Amino acid sequence: MFLLNWFGGNSNQSGKNKKKKKKQNVVQNLNKTLINPMKEIKLFGHSKMGYGPKKTECQDSYCTMERFTEDCYFFAVYDGHGSSGKEASQAANDYIQTFLEKNPKRIKALQNDKQRESFLKSAFKNAEAKLRSSGIDYSNSGTCAISIFVVKNMCYIANLGDSRAVLFRQTAKEKLAIELSYDHKPTRPDEKERIIRCGGKIERLIHDGQPVGPYRIWADDEGPGIAMTRTLGDLQAKKIGLISEPEVQHIELTKQDKFMVIGSDGVWDVMSSAEVCGFVLKHEPKESVAEAIVTECRSRWDEMNKQKKTNSKIGDLPYLKFGCDDITAVIAYFTFIDELEDNYFQQQRY
Template identity: 35%
Template structure:
């Protein structure tokens, strides 16, 4: 069972950078989890022969952070050093890199002894001047937004998928409560060696497979806008379309990708995510630019919210923050960020409330589910992977 804190840790780790015509922003947050088990990697320029290539990845660890941290440090080198990659068979090179990393990592002392039983999902993108290669192993996800639409998304590897379930059963396992042997919530991952010991079967035929699904897309310089890579703490509460709509709406206000990535994880927290959250946002040359009209609309929205909060707190001597949130959600305020809704303005609401009611209780303790009735169907995960 997963372990949770009494209140979420909302401090964020951020990175940003640019190169090869790409810009990226990173945000990760521990949230309600007792440990932070996510890791990531973002590199533009991969050395002399691959200077015009870039690499981005998100790793969602479970049962510890050892495997996710090791993968973040070594997956790229494992891929580019394969014979297949060196001979321009990129798809096979990526697959071989995953398998080689998983095999090599098994020999780490703490993993070999069984003392550390951690594992990690992995989703990564290798971006060349002409193509985008995306690989996924587990239930972290990558989504490409082109011309305002999510035109590509990786497939989450869950034990209930027919092909995954068939492999698990053939390896002598079972799928119970949508988990491998009733325990692990993903059917593919790096690490997790206690699920990879079936004799007579190859690495991709085990209960849990380290094999990635690899896709390639030709780049469209004019229409490609951005690529999102994120762990399931984000996707648990946002659909592909919701996240693309939300990111596009924020790009109309700012080109600060760290800021946008922070807004994504904050919004997911307030939508009810109970998991660690990490996102890498990569923009292409065709990304939408901030507009004066969008900035004006956002200013007007915040003025409307502030006026309404002022009206609410003046209705009584001691109006609690939870009452303010519930009243605002009942108001159905127009012009809220698409895909984010009122949850996307939670920090702004809190800042206004604290200004008007500086002596009230800590608003972080307010249940996130009071914000939007529509998010209540997106139940927080009560079990760890």
């Protein structure tokens, strides 16, 4: 049996702040006997272009950085949107990766959670500044991002938009699919409050006099009409409360943690967090799991379109109703140093 939304997750945003605080306290009070040193993280990713009206290119990208500096790993998925969505996704990917690669001394000097979270936010701030000065028009184009920064056993999750991170934890009594990120949607109470305070409106698109599609943020009747409240880029919407600062969570990884999956919404629109974890557990070899997840998701999109189910739509308007979103998944497998290895390393040290 899987348990979901251990952090609060994406299924239920009511009482979010209260749940978030409670769950983080649970994480920090884990039994210390479970916290073996991290040995290594193996990363695998795969991406596939979607299809549908006006779909000409894949706007997703991903990054995997294994031990890019001492005891540090980074992996991320970027989901671009708009006419320059591919450029936004790839540029943000490049900017953030370069920022990490150029700051090994700064990373090594980070001593606590607050400093590491601030460093991650700086990487996103730098990417936003570079997008603004790039010469490409990002007025109504941008990218969501879900990124993971691991330092030894500490894991930091930085999220913008509606991609997701899920951790699989197996205890003696249960299997847990733990959602580690919160979607940034206009209907989320704290996000909605900021948009309205900044002069934005939250409404659905009106077509033939009827509301269609998800709730979006608007400055006026013309736009921007974006369905997220945090992204990189989308500069027009920054005037009405959309922000580029990621929401950062952190947890301490233990030997009960087996793997983590991050993905664009092309994954999570057709597979639940528990389904993805169950799928990973049954699949071998590990090197092909990310590709297998993407293939399974693509098959589900195809089947929904074949059956013309309404929840398979990728756009609000009738002529955009059926198609398939870009699909990207990255999986991280955790290996911890066991007690025998730990004793050996201690002996070697002295």
